[in-house]
Structures are given as C-alpha cells and as structure tokens.
Amino acid sequence: MLTRIRSLLEPAPKPQTPVAAPLPYRHVELFHWRPADGSVNFGDHLSHVVVSRVLGQRGLTLDDQVEHSGRLLAIGSVLHFAQDDDVVWGSGVNGKVPESAFTARRLDIRAVRGPLSEEFLRSRGHRVPMVYGDPALLVPHLFGGRFRPSAEKAQVFVPNLHDLRLVAGRPDVVSPLAGWNTVIAEILKARLVLASSLHGLVIAEAFGIPARYVRLSETENLFKYRDYYYGTGRTDFEYARSIPQALEMGGMPAFDFDPRPLLDAFPWDLWR
Structure with missing residues (x-):
C-alpha cells in the first residue's frame, strides 16, 4: 500500500504562504489554504465555515480565548503544512507535494479524509484512528434546511481553481x-454534478446528488480524489476525461454517510 501511495505523490511548485490568524491572545488557530492573490477558494474556505458552525452548536467561536494555544487542520489537502503538536480533523495528504515536505513528527490526529492519508501518516510513525471523512460532508447536517436540492438544471460543472480557465464561457x-453559500446553492440546482473540484463532488454527494469527477487537466494529483472515494467505501473509482464522457457515465454510486463518528471526533478539548 505504501508503494502505491508514494506512486501517487509527485513534486510540485512551492506551496503558497498560509494565512495566519492575527489574534494576540491564546486561541485555536484554524489553518486553511488561501490563494496568494487574496481570493477565496470554495473548498478550502469550507474549513472555516464548517468548524465555525460546529463550534457554534456549543456557543463557542474561533475567536475565543483558551487555556492553551493550538492549531487545527480540518478541510483540505494541507497536511504538508502541519507542524508539531497540530491537531488534525479530516485533512488529507496533497499528492502534488513531495514527501519531503511533510516534516511534522508529533501530530494529534482525530480523523483523516481517507485511508490513503491514514496509511501515509502511519508509515511516518503517527497514530491515526480509523475515522474517515471530509468534514464538508457535514454541511447538510450542520445547516438544517437552509440548503435544499431543487433539480432545476440538468447539470452543472464545478471546476478546480486551476481548471477554471478551461471552461470559461460555459x-x-x-x-x-x-x-x-452561492456555490452550494448553485450545485443544488443540478440533477447531476460534474466537477474537477473535489469539494464540488463532496457537496453534491453530501446532499444526495449524483456526481462524477472530470479530469480536464493533469494539474491535480489523483491522490486526494482516491482518498476521498476510498474513505466512503468506494474503491471502484472511475473518472471521465471530458464533460461529454462524464454525461455518458453519469454519477458514481451513492454511499451511506453516518456523521456521528466524525462529529464525535471533533477536538472539543482545545476549547477548554
């Protein structure tokens, strides 16, 4: 398995600088990736949205002063940014980043995106519970009836940030x-979601909408997609090479998602 995982990892340009929290007192910093130009990428920003919503269920916020400072990594392929003593809840490995970029020796891991990330971390000596799931799958459970599928469009396409130029004008x-919220609302208008954005797929499937990964370019490594699908019990991962092919294939088989293990693994202790 480790050999297979390493084969999915490949060198990439140096990652862009992470966004640091400016709070001057002890708090829990939620790390999530953001483009250097100041824009907000939907999938990565869901980390802030989901964690804030989970905390809000107990009247807590990311701005709370806490007894001990900490750092949390949730949604995203951001484990190469991990530092010693960070807490991981649902993050995954980024296949574009060389293995040498993973330098953390002590991590407090509560959940990971999928079994490929688990195996990678175990191979480096980390203890990893078998709790899988991208926290974006929790959106329907966290937001009640705010978002509802309408099935008013035959399909929509959600590109990865790097593929956006390839579908301009569609x-x-x-x-x-x-x-x-706009991205989610637009996704839920479709009867079929096609996407090269991982979280376009995740959100569609979280709401029960059939979805299919469309590989328009080689920019993104397959690791994160396999990790997500394997984590939902679907090892028969198949993707399309074009939008017409994806329309012919239709969505991947559905899966059953129990939100409780992932919610139970949330690191509430950081907000003591």
Whole structure:
C-alpha cells in the first residue's frame, strides 16, 4: 500500500504562504489554504465555515480565548503544512507535494479524509484512528434546511481553481471563487454534478446528488480524489476525461454517510 501511495505523490511548485490568524491572545488557530492573490477558494474556505458552525452548536467561536494555544487542520489537502503538536480533523495528504515536505513528527490526529492519508501518516510513525471523512460532508447536517436540492438544471460543472480557465464561457459553470453559500446553492440546482473540484463532488454527494469527477487537466494529483472515494467505501473509482464522457457515465454510486463518528471526533478539548 505504501508503494502505491508514494506512486501517487509527485513534486510540485512551492506551496503558497498560509494565512495566519492575527489574534494576540491564546486561541485555536484554524489553518486553511488561501490563494496568494487574496481570493477565496470554495473548498478550502469550507474549513472555516464548517468548524465555525460546529463550534457554534456549543456557543463557542474561533475567536475565543483558551487555556492553551493550538492549531487545527480540518478541510483540505494541507497536511504538508502541519507542524508539531497540530491537531488534525479530516485533512488529507496533497499528492502534488513531495514527501519531503511533510516534516511534522508529533501530530494529534482525530480523523483523516481517507485511508490513503491514514496509511501515509502511519508509515511516518503517527497514530491515526480509523475515522474517515471530509468534514464538508457535514454541511447538510450542520445547516438544517437552509440548503435544499431543487433539480432545476440538468447539470452543472464545478471546476478546480486551476481548471477554471478551461471552461470559461460555459453557461453551466459554477465558479469556485464565488461565496461558499452561492456555490452550494448553485450545485443544488443540478440533477447531476460534474466537477474537477473535489469539494464540488463532496457537496453534491453530501446532499444526495449524483456526481462524477472530470479530469480536464493533469494539474491535480489523483491522490486526494482516491482518498476521498476510498474513505466512503468506494474503491471502484472511475473518472471521465471530458464533460461529454462524464454525461455518458453519469454519477458514481451513492454511499451511506453516518456523521456521528466524525462529529464525535471533533477536538472539543482545545476549547477548554
């Protein structure tokens, strides 16, 4: 398995600088990736949205002063940014980043995106519970009836940020640079979601909408997609090479998601 995982990892340009929290007192910093130009990428920003919503269920916020400072990594392929003593809840490995970029020796891991990330971390000596799931799958459970599928469009396409230029001008494109709520609302208008954005797929499937990964370019490594699908019990991962092929294939088989293990693994202790 480790050999297979390493084969999915490949060198990449140096990652962009992470955004640091400016609070001057002890708090829990939620790390999530953001483009250097100041824009907000839908999937990565969901980390802030989901963690804030989970905390809000107990009247807590990311701005709370806490007894001990900490750092949390949730949604995103951001484990190469991890530092010693960070807490991991649902993050995954980024296949574009060389293995040498992973330098953390002590991590407090509560959940990971999928079994490929688990195996990678175990191979480096980390203890990893078998709790899988991208926290974006929790959106329907966290927001009640705010978002509802309408099935008013045959399909929409949600590109990865790096593929956006390849589909410019298509009427069915949902830009990942729009507000998170707008992206979700547009996804839920479709009867079939096609996407090269991982979280376009995750959100569609979280709401029970058939979805299919469309590989328009080689920019993104397959690791994160396999990790997500394997984590939902679907090892028969198949993707399309074009939008017409994806329309012919239709959505991947559905899966059952129990939100409780992932919610139970949330690191409430950081907010003592």
